[in-house]
């Protein structure tokens with residue numbers, strides 16, 4: 001894999017910008033249809049050169065949005081450290097062309113203040129994230145999950161104050177139930193820090209945001225929507241059609257379990273694969289295009305363990 005030592009971004013990276021960027025809700029922000037996620041493949045256990053090559057390829061092709069969270073790794077925090085190294089090695093000159101997000105909400109450090117949605121946790125976490133990523137601010141900071149035991153006002157006011165302190169430019173929330181999203185939307189609009197975006201799982205196998213009305217709510221109320229795990233962690237590609245490759249996420253057995261791969265699912269994946277081939281597409285392209293066609297979707301966050309995977313996935317945006 002070619003590694004550019006002194007990275008100079010491709011001068012053609014915005015050639016398709018008229019069709020590649022979408023407005024995020026009713027905000028001033030444009031996001032690429034395909035964004036890059038750092039949940040897997042960017043941790044301390046992963047080869048830095050590969051992570052770097054994937055981000056170079058992404059940025060060279062107009063992917064300006066990198067999605068992180070405090071606990072991405074493993075170990076926790078290490079994906080943000082990789083981002084910090086990437087800033088030093090490659091992206092400092094391009095900081096104003098990048099839209100970098102992080103989140104807090106899941107377990108991050110020991111004790112009662114390293115998890116969920118308290119002001120204490122969110123304030124400490126954003127500070128740590130900025131240090132690890134070598135950034136002065138993130139473009140977008142999320143509450144990573146709904147906390148049923150902390151008043152929503154406490155979590156939301158912490159997010160507002162983080163913006164007012166200049167540590168984040170915009171606020172997002174992820175995986176909140178619809179009623180809580182409605183509360184957040186009203187609360188944040190009243191404080192003049194409107195909710196930029198909602199992040200949730202959406203793919204051909206998981207249509208929850210459509211079924212719950214969340215996607216429609218975002219669309220009708222000027223909130224962007226970004227879908228995560230658009231390929232169902234790799235299921236919606238040709239990766240598992242003929243077994244479980246040794247180097248796959250499923251072979252690691254942590255987040256994608258082999259018992260999900262039932263005969264019914266394999267039959268469905270094969271049928272979709274045939275349909276995709278008949279249209280001259282890969283299954284991954286079909287899966288990504290389907291999401292991007294849904295009303296209200298701003299962007300999809302893909303993961304990739306290699307440059308060729310990202311290259312294939314970008315075709316869906318054409």
Ligand SMILES: NC(=O)c1ccc[n+]([C@@H]2O[C@H](COP(=O)([O-])OP(=O)(O)OC[C@H]3O[C@@H](n4cnc5c(N)ncnc54)[C@H](OP(=O)(O)O)[C@@H]3O)[C@@H](O)[C@H]2O)c1
Pocket residue numbers: 036037038039040041067068144174175199200227228229230231232233234235237238239247248249250284301302303304305306308309310312313
């Ligand atoms: N808000 C949340 O709670 C939340 C939760 C989950 C994810 N996210 C965000 O969403 C991002 C994406 O999630 P994800 O990694 O699950 O996304 P995904 O795009 O559904 O899955 C990515 C994985 O699929 C495989 N893959 C990708 N392209 C392929 C291709 N063209 N051909 C064959 N295999 C391909 C690779 O797996 P192999 O490793 O097997 O090659 C890759 O690591 C995360 O990084 C994170 O930023 C957010």
